[in-house]
Amino acid sequence: MKAADIMTSDVISVKRETPIKEIAQIFINNKIGGVPVVDDDGKVVGIISETDLVKKEKNVHIPSYIAILQGIVFLESFKKFEEDIKKIAAYKAEDIMTPNVITVREDDDMELVANIMLEKGINRVPVTDEQKRLKGMICRYDIIKAVF
Template sequence: MKAKDIMTVNVISVKRDALIKDIAHILVENRIGGVPVVDDGGRVVGIISETDLVRKEKNVHIPSYITVLQGVIYLESFKKFEEDIRKITAYKAEDIMSVDVEKVHEEDDVETVASLMIERGINRVPVVDSEGKLKGIICRYDIIKSMFS
């Protein structure tokens, strides 16, 4: 069986400039756990999951630091702090989306897709054509359904 045989084809997606509050509404209204983010050409450029939205609400851990001669030396990664701040102040999809998106192609075997999802710990994977345009999406539910139908 191929990815195209089990994928959902009427995929709800958003653009980079979609507002976070609108994305949350889409997830709730459609009872889905995430949406691909596409550019104007329909190519997948990111993905937003419910985890990304929940993470937006987490408390920020301020890195430990010491002062020396009126300068600040951070004892922990300041980069993580900056990333946390960026996510909790996110306003648009592009501010919160994961950009390192695992994608599969329509002709990939379902076994390959399932292995990718398990190895990477992901719940959904966009299905794209040779140009990276969104054609469908496969969730873990789709894999299970294909195994027992």
């Protein structure tokens, strides 16, 4: 079986400027756990999962630091702290989306898609054409349904 045989073709997607509140409503109304983010040409530029929305509500861990000579030296990653703050302050899709999305093509074998999802620990993968335009979406449920 190919990706095109098991993918959902009628995919709900959002734009970079879609407000997070609207994305949450899309998840609730459609009982889905993720949406691809596309540009004006329909190219996949990111993906948002329910985990991204939950992370928005998490408590921020302030990195440990020491003060030396009127300066601050962080003992932990300040980058992670910055990323957490950005997600909490997020207002639009582009603020919270995961960029550099792993995608598959319509003619990829189902086994390849399943292996990618397992190896990368992802629950859904957009199906794109050669120009990275969104054609469909495959989630783990689609693979289970196809196998059984």
